[in-house]
Amino acid sequence: MNKRKTRVAVPGEKLGVEEEFIPGEGVYVEGGGLYSSTLGALVIDANSRKVGVSPYTKVAVPEIGDIIEGVVVGPMREDSTVVEILRIRGKRSLKGVFTGILHVSQAARSYVDTIFDVVGLNDWVIAKVVTDWPPYQLTTADEELGVIYATCPKCGEELILKRGRLFCARDKTFERRKISIHYLLKEGSYVSKDNKRG
Ligand SMILES: [Zn+2]
Numbered sequence: 001m002n003k004r005k006t007r008v009a010v011p012g013e014k015l016g017v018e019e020e021f022i023p024g025e026g027v028y029v030e031g032g033g034l035y036s037s038t039l040g041a042l043v044i045d046a047n048s049r050k051v052g053v054s055p056y057t058k059v060a061v062p063e064i065g066d067i068i069e070g071v072v073v074g075p076m077r078e079d080s081t082v083v084e085i086l087r088i089r090g091k092r093s094l095k096g097v098f099t100g101i102l103h104v105s106q107a108a109r110s111y112v113d114t115i116f117d118v119v120g121l122n123d124w125v126i127a128k129v130v131t132d133w134p135p136y137q138l139t140t141a142d143e144e145l146g147v148i149y150a151t152c153p154k155c156g157e158e159l160i161l162k163r164g165r166l167f168c169a170r171d172k173t174f175e176r177r178k179i180s181i182h183y184l185l186k187e188g189s190y191v192s193k194d195n196k197r198g
Pocket residue numbers: 152153154155156157168169170171
């Protein structure tokens with residue numbers, strides 16, 4: 001078994017000398033000394049005599065298979081739209097702004113005519129990343145994927161899930177979406193803003 005011990009290392013901190021250790025990740029050599037290049041956990045492997053620093057601030061980027069939560073920012077084209085990625089499940093917060101492309105061919109298992117049958121502007125969606133280089137391609141084809149929150153494009157009222165479709169209680173109209181099974185506002189468990197006020 002490898003004996004490993006960890007503590008915090010700060011940038012520029014001398015960790016040892018070349019005669020003692022082999023530099024690993026996050027370590028640079030200067031004048032025979034080994035120094036940390038980052039703030040992180042110091043990892044010394046006693047067997048291989050390797051010293052490394054595992055950085056605390058790794059940049060989280062979308063990767064294939066990641067489940068993301070995002071908002072549809074548009075523009076809305078017939079065949080695709082752009083989603084701003086706000087969060088990747090199970091990963092630390094994102095550094096910077098990432099966007100993904102949702103193409104109509106990746107939107108559902110069955111045939112969908114246009115992106116307007118899938119999402120609307122400002123909808124919140126859960127999607128899966130299918131390419132890990134920008135622009136990231138997204139899919140909403142699984143049942144847990146798709147829209148989780150949407151508002152009416154006409155009046156701004158929150159849409160509720162009613163008999164498998166999204167319904168505006170004010171306009172009495174249904175809106176087309178590829179809905180996730182995790183859609184947040186379900187009929188019966190939802191109190192409208194108007195009721196809350198009154
Ligand atoms: Zn409405």
